[in-house]
Amino acid sequence: MGLCQDRVVVVTGAGRGIGRAHALAFAAEGAKVVVNDLGAALDGSSASAGPAAEVVAEIEALGGQAVADTSDVADWAGAGDLINTALDAFGRLDVLVNNAGFLRDRMLVNLSEAEWDAVIRVHLKGHFAPMRHAAEYWRGQSKAGLTVDARIINTSSGAGLLGSVGQGNYSAAKAGIAGLTLVAAAEFGRYGVTVNAIAPAARTRMTEVAFADSMAAPDSGFDAMAPENVSPLVVWLGSAESAGVTGRVFEVEGGKVSLADGWRHGPSVDKGARWVPAELAPVIADLLDKAAPPTPVYGA
Template sequence: MGGICDGRVAIVTGAGRGIGREHALEFARQGARVVVNDLGTGREGEGRSAGPALEVVEEIRDLGGRAVANSDDVTEWGGAARLVKTALSAFGRLDILVNNAGFVRDRMLVSMTEQEWDDVIRVHLKGHFLPLRHAAAHWRERSEAGDSVDARVINTSSGAGLFGGVGQGNHSAATAGVVALGQVAAAELGHYGVTVNTIVPAARTRMTGEALTATTGPADGFDAEAGPEGGFDVAHPANIAPLVAWLGSAGSRHVTGRVFEVEGGSISLADGWRHGPRADRGARWDPADIGDAVAKLLVDTPDPEPVRGAPSS
């Protein structure tokens, strides 16, 4: 198999199902050797099984590609370290890390439990940091030894991470943290030949729940080019993979620190926080004067994007 990732080695976390599965398959089609990482848990996080990762490995081998399965927990220091070592042991190198593992525990803030908060922060945010930490240490070691490093990290945030989501305070905070982590990593790791970008995908998966399924059908069993009624299935998770494959390729080395929204056939760049209008009186403010100053700043500043699911005014 050959393509834009020919000869490269990719790790994809959460690759047993949904979007991660499609990433792994697309990397294989593009010539990469793939480490398929997945815990194989149920929808509610129960149990563990090597089955989903092994099934994807078999699919890749049926395509003529090369892949190995890994069932380590990326939220554990040792598990993330073993994941990186799996790539090095199986294929002798690592060029691409796709952090994709995640789940949701949606609840309004007044009802959310401490465990629901901790679990989502752990899986999304810590589950991004630890594989990135161990992969980055490997690439730094290679770079400092004089090797030419041309590596890629692709992180996964969400619309809730960019704009917030009602009933998703934990998920919003965790995936917003993923964006910030990616910006810092891009700045720190460029010196070693590593680019870091973040995607914000919209697709129908187990994690997105029944809302998309009710209108577009189940994710399994549909071709990305043919929806339930024979048209283009904009919600199919396979639509996300081409961008990720390109971001993992040598041809994307000039792109780093960016956030891409991707859905169906649409790709856009999200524009993050920027300094806005300023009022500076050159001395300490009197609290009584601040209201007028803020009113003028609000006139010169666009309204923020609405929080997803918030009542319209």
């Protein structure tokens, strides 16, 4: 009996990289997996059913159960079709892992409207739309008096938590995902759904573009950048064991797991009346002196 025995899991962007590793890891723990992947190139072109089908074949060769899905998760109807794929194939849904994404990296001064819109659509809407359709299903189950023990695991990024030079669109989308995770955790708890996010660091098609010089696999020993290192945490978060954990963002890299300590109220001064602009220079200086310095933006 695996940690996720007979749980039905949807993994988006599961044809390659981290998503593929998630799908295989869930299957190894007994889950029935919907392998979603549009099969597009890194720039979003040339969709193909091949990558999802190949991962399904890998899972089946190891004795697991899986089905392929090529829905566009950032399309409203496509996201609904994805959830229905799980229900039609396996009769239920227990876990949604939002992982799909791609990059359009440029410095902000060179970033086009189309490049902004594309990244926000795939990452941020591509998280919201499947989550919305899945939550509708779980709410219906809860209102029908059935016990729901469901999980959503979203994929943010260090770029979303700290910023990353040359990735303003990606950083904004990933920061949005972190915020969306907090709201969803607060709203979906009443239906028996926990919502968490990860900020992974691993070697994928996307990170090879951004960090090509620092992401090479070692000649021997532990490969800290292998995408498979990220999946154990995601599988645990998708299991029944994680029922008490929600509204959290975890950073994971190699063998290191850490809890991201996000925005929280810091030092404050309350005058009890409206400030005069000229009064604020020493006030702000004092607040900055009392606060911890911000973690530098990646690449700054």
